[in-house]
Amino acid sequence: NNNEIIIFKTRGEYWQGCSSGGDSSKESSRCSTPVLDADRSDRLRDKMRKRIESGDHWFSLEFFPPRTASGAVNLISRFDRMGSGGPLFIDITWHPAGDPGSDKETSSMMIASTAVNYCGLESILHLTCCNQSKEKITAYLNKAKHLGLKNIMALRGDPVGSEWEDEEGGFNYAIDLVKHIRSEFDDYFDICVAGYPTGHPEAETYEADILHLKEKVDAGADFVISQLFFRADTFLKFVNDCRAIGIKCPIVPGVFPVQGYQSLRQLAKLSKLEVPEEITRVIEPIKDNDAAIRNFGIHQAVEMCRLLLDSGIVPGLHFYTLNREVATMEVLRQLGLWNEDPRRPLPWAMSAHPKRKVEDVRPIFWASRPKSYIYRTQDWDDFPNGRWGNSSSPAFGELNDYYLFYLKSKSSKEALLQMWGEELMNEQSVYEIFTCYITAQSNPCGHKVLCLPWNDEPLAPETNLLKDELEKVNRRGVLTINSQPNINGKPSTDPIVGWGPPGGYVFQKAYLEFFTSSENVTALLKILKKYEPRVNYHIVNVNGRNWTNANDMQPNAVTWGIFPGREIVQPTVVDPVSFMYWKDEAFALWIEQWAKLYEDESPSRMIVKYIHDNYFLVNLVDNDFPLENCLWQVIDDMFELLSEAQELLSDGAISE
């Protein structure tokens, strides 16, 4: 009878792949640490392979480094926005004239590092080798490795002079770079090389060029991205020709949606490609109408991409974005490749640095400043995994430079002054700004308050659930900077509070964090006694004077999820120790981002400084997640007690 059983298709291979079977051998057959998202620890070529095997088309996006620091700030926000659409990877071109390997905020290296570390995007750094010494190239690669970059696009680059001359013992072709990477760094990097659907402009023949491509692949490249082309047939023929001579790795088409007349002409000249007559015929008559050209470009790119994908030999699409969003996003939307409903693997934005791949617990405090958290923990060797308390992590790094380009506000000083007030009258003026931010309404000068020093984005949809209550308390000087509602087992696919794989349930304890005056805190501490042990609190001022009822200083898990076939995931904790590091940052933001907008000694600056010096930072957790959130009642009780005390005093005045 046992023999019959094997006729069922089973998933027993899971076990087989993990252990030698059912014998109780003495060695441990325990698998490595489970993670929520198995893909997270894959390298790019494995992710690509899995997508090809499953027939799931992907897209990727190419960007070039910006020229100015403010351009860098804008590009980083663009990474965040375009990253939400779900690219398999992005790539950053190498800009030899822009000091590409330096620590400048506009360098290719820094932009790629930011994309990986702070935006959590799988990224490829381009690298060109001509006119470079081996030592220099090795140094670039070491730096890239150190920064957490795992993928290199190996290119020759354009020679400096007009005449091309082989350099003895140097890098003359991309293949030399591929070989160098493999010989110096073994299998550490995934390597991509360029393919030319109509042959490299300098190649003797098309046939010689694809033979050269095969040599690059044989030397160790993992996949090919093609130069731009204008007709699907061109690319499909190219792929077939490559396959015919034995190139087996993925070959990805480089798609260029026409976005303007000038950029098209420039690119065609640069890549020595001729724009086909059917395109020039349409474009020439509308060359002064940017919108019309863009619409045509979108239409034309969608048509071409459909042909490519329908061919069955194109697994994904690579887009030359020219650092613009609209056209590429629209093409992807029309193709159904843009992820309109990005599922959050965890409630917070992950980093893609290899050493952070196991990280799945963070303190809640940096919820609106994830890049700052990543920056301040960049030197950690281990990251909390499974639970916060198990981690033997080092302390948080200082955050002295509030002007790091990935931390900088997206708004200009002028815009900030308009939002937060050219002139503050008193503490109430500050309460008003907070209230306007919560309600998304205009301040008295008619400007919407779209951000605060602690929140660079408008209110999260989840926080919006608390909007009415938040408005009420901010108006009265409970200046909220972070909060979450309680959740008692909503499906993990819930569009607002869901995260993690489908089929699970997510939970939260209600959380509220705010600045408030010492008078309020005096009353609050008295009120909180009534809420023991239901409510946990931490209260601290800028000098570190503090109160807490955190038992044994243990972290409190405030967000967790239960999933099929998994251990419990608890991505967010309120950790008493981390809170002391966070409070330094939270208080400093009053000065660094707000007070410094105003003249030294100006009344506005003094008001913000007074708050910084005298207010307390408070966090509250309602542990009883199945019941109605009691934190609003706590605040109400606090105001009630204050007004009773006020009455007592005024009675006293009368009786005297």
Added chain:
Amino acid sequence: NNNEIIIFKTRGEYWQGCSSGGDSSKESSRCSTPVLDADRSDRLRDKMRKRIESGDHWFSLEFFPPRTASGAVNLISRFDRMGSGGPLFIDITWHPAGDPGSDKETSSMMIASTAVNYCGLESILHLTCCNQSKEKITAYLNKAKHLGLKNIMALRGDPVGSEWEDEEGGFNYAIDLVKHIRSEFDDYFDICVAGYPTGHPEAETYEADILHLKEKVDAGADFVISQLFFRADTFLKFVNDCRAIGIKCPIVPGVFPVQGYQSLRQLAKLSKLEVPEEITRVIEPIKDNDAAIRNFGIHQAVEMCRLLLDSGIVPGLHFYTLNREVATMEVLRQLGLWNEDPRRPLPWAMSAHPKRKVEDVRPIFWASRPKSYIYRTQDWDDFPNGRWGNSSSPAFGELNDYYLFYLKSKSSKEALLQMWGEELMNEQSVYEIFTCYITAQSNPCGHKVLCLPWNDEPLAPETNLLKDELEKVNRRGVLTINSQPNINGKPSTDPIVGWGPPGGYVFQKAYLEFFTSSENVTALLKILKKYEPRVNYHIVNVNGRNWTNANDMQPNAVTWGIFPGREIVQPTVVDPVSFMYWKDEAFALWIEQWAKLYEDESPSRMIVKYIHDNYFLVNLVDNDFPLENCLWQVIDDMFELLSEAQELLSDGAISE
């Protein structure tokens, strides 16, 4: 205003005790791994100190080692029963004539080790030093340390001859042993010494004796347990005299409830104490009526204990149990010290070995055989803490000796044959035994089935929740050995399913584990496809042929709890790798505990062996804990499919 705040009584000292304050110093100020029960990592003297400080009276229990192996089995069950009443510790006397330091199952050392490791009881091992070499004593202490014993009662012991002679360079008094322990093992052990409320019988004077006690304490003893006495006044005077000469450590009265005429006379003679006239006057007339004497003893002990506790200088009571349960439990009940509703810190029985103090995750498979799990993991260096997957534990030890005294069935071979059948007819006879165990009804021969090889105790109250369904499926050959209902957020204080500190919520995924025939498994595998991904399964036979849909072989958390101010606790997982070790044990129990009851080649033995050879062990988890448990539906569907297939076959027979 800030100054006003400090007038509130706060709990800020928690923070102060943990870190140097709010400055963001570079060193990590992270506390050690959080645990659910902070007490768990305290040493005995600290637990005692905390109880004294909180005014919370405790009790402790003294036992002596048994003479026979079956006596050891009985004593271990007594530890489990009496441990549930909540003693602060138990102690095991040193029996020099019984090879006390050996590996014999009846030795003092082994009994104390079993109490600590397998019963999870804080335990003190007595040790006597007279007529022993220093090397021998050091070897005993090293062995005790290795076994996880942390507390020693340092005694002189009785000299071998009738004449006492000082031994040059040897141990002559308990104080020599105290000094030796402190000099050789520093502060590792907590040390207890004996006090004599009426002076040691060999002491020159009472005053000299308490001065001698002070020397023992000054030499490093942590607390004192008194020899028995008959009047509260005797002890209270003794404590006051001790305090007067500067003995500051806890002094615990040794209470001896009179349990019989002979034992009283014997003990009095041994300890050279005179039984007071008010006791002999009552006892002599009833000396042949054991029950009457015991009742008197209970009454008398309760009266005396009340006086002691009411004095305000007695923090706890130590009981000389003489290895009996009834009298001591009754005294403790009447005093209100017996814990009638033991709160489970975790769903499973913990070990008290120091290296297991962080352990808070286990596979569910050993739920009814916790001692076996502890035995098979005794060589691990680390224990899973917080999550199973993080542990880099070694593999499970073999379990070849099913006759280890702490694993042995409490029932005799005769009793087992009565329960499980003197003669089995067929597989159905086995189904019937399982069904009788579930329903707690008599088998066809009129004997109740109180245990099964996989369950040494009657059905747990929690499993009782599933009784009707379990009965139904066992009757049809789904032989269940482990199960739990789904729980969606019951209070942690729930009397049946609750565990952990109050104020929390506990959750479970429904779990079912059973043996069943390969025919059933064939149908089950087909049915399970309909339940993907809601139901996780593992199915394996004795040879290791297996099927599972456990994604990436990750463990599945099936019991977890959410508590105020804590990270999530998930004490029970279904771990695919451990299951393969468990299945060896689960299958072997058929042979070792059941088949071997019968003659070689006997039909009964062949029937059990057939099941062992041909049945599969199945475990099922219903991941959707908020919905109604679907596992019964899975089994129903399986039987439905089988009967449809049966019909098809019989139709076929007709049409042929």
